[in-house]
Amino acid sequence: MHPIVAQPTKPVSYVFTHFETSPEATGIHSKPYAVILPILLSSYNLLGYDTAAQLTEETKKADRTGSIAILSSIGIVSIFGWAYYLALTFCSHDFNYLFDVNNETAGAFVPAQILYDAFHGRFINNPAGAIVFLCIIWLSFFFCGLSVNTSAARVVYALSRDGGIPFSSIWRRDRVHPKRKVPAKAVWLCAAISIMLGLPILKLDVVYNAIVSLSIIGWVGSYAIPIFARLVMAEEHFKPGPFYLGKVSQYAWLPSCVYVIPAQPSYCQQPTPSNGQLSITHQ
Numbered sequence: 001m002h003p004i005v006a007q008p009t010k011p012v013s014y015v016f017t018h019f020e021t022s023p024e025a026t027g028i029h030s031k032p033y034a035v036i037l038p039i040l041l042s043s044y045n046l047l048g049y050d051t052a053a054q055l056t057e058e059t060k061k062a063d064r065t066g067s068i069a070i071l072s073s074i075g076i077v078s079i080f081g082w083a084y085y086l087a088l089t090f091c092s093h094d095f096n097y098l099f100d101v102n103n104e105t106a107g108a109f110v111p112a113q114i115l116y117d118a119f120h121g122r123f124i125n126n127p128a129g130a131i132v133f134l135c136i137i138w139l140s141f142f143f144c145g146l147s148v149n150t151s152a153a154r155v156v157y158a159l160s161r162d163g164g165i166p167f168s169s170i171w172r173r174d175r176v177h178p179k180r181k182v183p184a185k186a187v188w189l190c191a192a193i194s195i196m197l198g199l200p201i202l203k204l205d206v207v208y209n210a211i212v213s214l215s216i217i218g219w220v221g222s223y224a225i226p227i228f229a230r231l232v233m234a235e236e237h238f239k240p241g242p243f244y245l246g247k248v249s250q251y252a253w254l255p256s257c258v259y260v261i262p263a264q265p266s267y268c269q270q271p272t273p274s275n276g277q278l279s280i281t282h283q
Contacts, residue, residue: 009090025099039263041085067243091118111137145194152190157183217264224260227253 023029028037052073056066092098092114101107104116104127112134119129160168171186200207230238231253245252 010092015086015089020095022095022099025096036262036265039259041081061242064242067241088114093117149187149190149194153183153186156186156189160186220260220263224257227256231257 019031019034021028021031021034028034052066052069056062056069059065059069088111097103098110098113099107103113105113107113112130115130115133116127119133120127156165156171159165160171162168165171171183171189176183197211198208
């Protein structure tokens with residue numbers, strides 16, 4: 001809908017062939033660095049399949065349905081995420097203005113500015129449509145946090161059963177809620193931790209960025225370890241499970257490990273507006 005509202009839009013040749021860093025607005029002069037930064041977007045989207053992995057023990061035939069859920073979530077996120085980014089790219093106009101601290105979003109929220117410009121220009125100074133779209137996006141943030149909290153609670157409960165975290169007896173006590181069938185104590189623990197970690201962003205977002213960076217580094221790095229182990233493992237020592245991609249999986253091992261190499265440093269650098277430019281803050 002957004003490309004339909006925004007008039008005019010960028011041509012297809014521009015979207016798929018033009019490379020724009022807008023150094024005057026972003027402060028980014030290195031094209032290789034500009035290529036690495038989008039890895040952040042793909043990594044954050046992968047949280048969707050991570051949640052599917054954590055909830056597999058609550059499904060029937062988890063050793064098979066869990067794998068299908070992971071692949072399905074990757075496919076869904078890839079399609080809709082790519083469509084979302086394409087829509088924003090087609091509708092973007094003046095890149096320098098998108099990062100201008102004097103625009104309607106103070107240069108801090110580029111997608112919101114693109115939405116605002118589209119509806120504000122099409123409907124004669126009426127940005128109501130942009131507000132509706134932003135409410136949908138903000139609602140998705142809430143559900144994303146809810147799914148991550150749900151996943152984290154399951155991990156806490158699973159680890160507490162084996163005494164793998166401090167005060168395990170508390171988090172596994174009473175098992176699950178008799179009515180809601182969820183590990184209530186683990187859910188409240190994860191919710192409390194999320195609130196405590198989120199409060200600093202109200203005054204000092206550098207603390208929040210540092211926490212997110214460290215968490216993502218550990219999270220993505222943890223996936224590389226078993227993938228690398230499978231890469232170097234002799235085929236005769238590997239016993240596939242009920243769901244196995246066969247020879248196709250062999251072509252995914254090396255790219256998956258290589259992906260982690262440029263991804264790790266990108267998590268340590270967060271772009272923040274500074275005098276109309278994006279300065280890179282090292283966490």
